[in-house]
């Protein structure tokens with residue numbers, strides 16, 4: 001069996017690539033770098049997320065739309081001040097057939113500029129509000145940085161919600177509702193804990209008013225990762241695109257609508273793989289796993305009597321039927337010519353949460369043997385209890401996986417009140433929560449002050465020592481630790497004389 005050769009602890013990047021490839025989640029699109037083929041195992045997870053999220057936003061009154069994937073430079077022009085920073089990522093179509101296009105068109109990296117001219121057309125009166133549209137599509141951003149499956153790709157699947165409201169309060173309420181759904185995708189489906197918070201001015205979406213975010217943590221390297229973002233755009237875009245309604249309280253007066261935009265992408269799958277996977281491969285949370293339970297016959301040899309074989313296959317089929325009826329996504333592996341051990345490895349590589357083994361001995365004892373993928377725990381289940389015990393074990397696996405990841409994040413989220421403790425904390429794979437003044441320049445300085453060498457191994461030749469990246473602000477956690485005294489506590493940056501405004505979570509990050 002060609003299992004995973006890289007060890008997660010020793011070579012995380014290599015391990016990750018091997019796992020997503022060998023678990024048949026992605027294939028590299030070798031024709032053009034930075035693009036990946038997403039295979040059924042991935043699309044099943046994405047579709048579970050899509051169903052879960054769609055049910056909930058539909059209940060909020062969000063409707064689905066589908067806009068063209070190309071942007072005219074004219075409409076891009078309208079948002080030029082914040083797009084210029086993104087210009088290097090824009091992909092352009094300049095030709096059709098052998099003819100040059102009069103006006104080149106850009107492939108959407110996000111759809112504000114595609115959608116908002118039509119929001120301006122459709123939104124006339126406050127009775128047209130709230131307008132709430134979401135689209136599931138893919139976007140293209142020609143990333144300059146190193147790409148990697150799910151986490152940073154030049155094309156990725158996401159949903160992008162775009163809403164318009166008559167007031168800041170109504171917009172603000174929805175921003176947080178959506179953020180809580182994003183947290184739910186991570187915590188309820190992917191068994192991944194996230195910290196909810198607001199981005200600093202430096203890290204927010206430049207075209208927006210404020211950005212709220214769910215932030216993840218990768219124990220293997222102690223880095224933070226942005227999970228999904230829900231922005232209040234304020235009136236910035238409605239001023240750029242002239243989206244106004246008559247003021248319901250003042251005849252003849254017009255007000256620019258208040259907008260939000262929110263997105264969650266297939267990055268969530270990469271985060272799940274990185275957190276839960278191990279050296280045998282994927283470890284999938286049962287709620288999103290295509291196969292929740294794999295049923296494998298064992299112990300059938302040439303000397304097994306015909307009678308035992310018959311009894312065995314009767315019980316085998318019974319278990320499968322019982323589980324299907326109980327709503328468990330169960331498959332059997334009857335492949336000829338492969339040993340049970342080979343099959344165990346294969347399904348472990350693919351991350352199937354629960355394995356059931358049935359042999360003639362089990363049949364005689366009227367039990368089925370099980371093995372949990374997350375903990376390796378083994379045991380037996382009386383055949384009469386399969387319909388209740390298996391779903392129970394699957395739910396236990398789901399919550400144990402979440403609790404394990406939550407503990408790891410909680411224990412590596414350190415409130416730090418002494419600057420000298422920061423770098424050692426980062427080197428010990430923590431993210432830090434520090435009193436911070438919230439000033440952009442100070443944030444730049446903090447990144448600089450924390451970029452340096454980490455003496456992983458004194459024997460590494462000087463030239464090869466990886467300079468550890470500096471820490472970035474991840475978010476201003478909604479849940480603020482105690483101990484910041486307004487007007488007294490100072491910003492932790494030793495070169496900053498300003499008072500601290502908030503505790504802010506910083507870390508090395510993706």
Ligand SMILES: O=C1CCCN[C@@H]1CCCn1cnc2cc(F)c(F)cc2c1=O
Pocket residue numbers: 083086087088089090109110111112141159160161205207229231261262263264
């Ligand atoms: O992040 C979201 C959620 C879904 C809707 N959009 C917002 C803001 C997207 C921010 N963003 C992010 N990346 C971009 C890349 C580009 F090449 C470009 F031209 C523009 C952007 C850009 O505006």
Ligand SMILES: [Mg+2]
Pocket residue numbers: 141
């Ligand atoms: Mg980007």
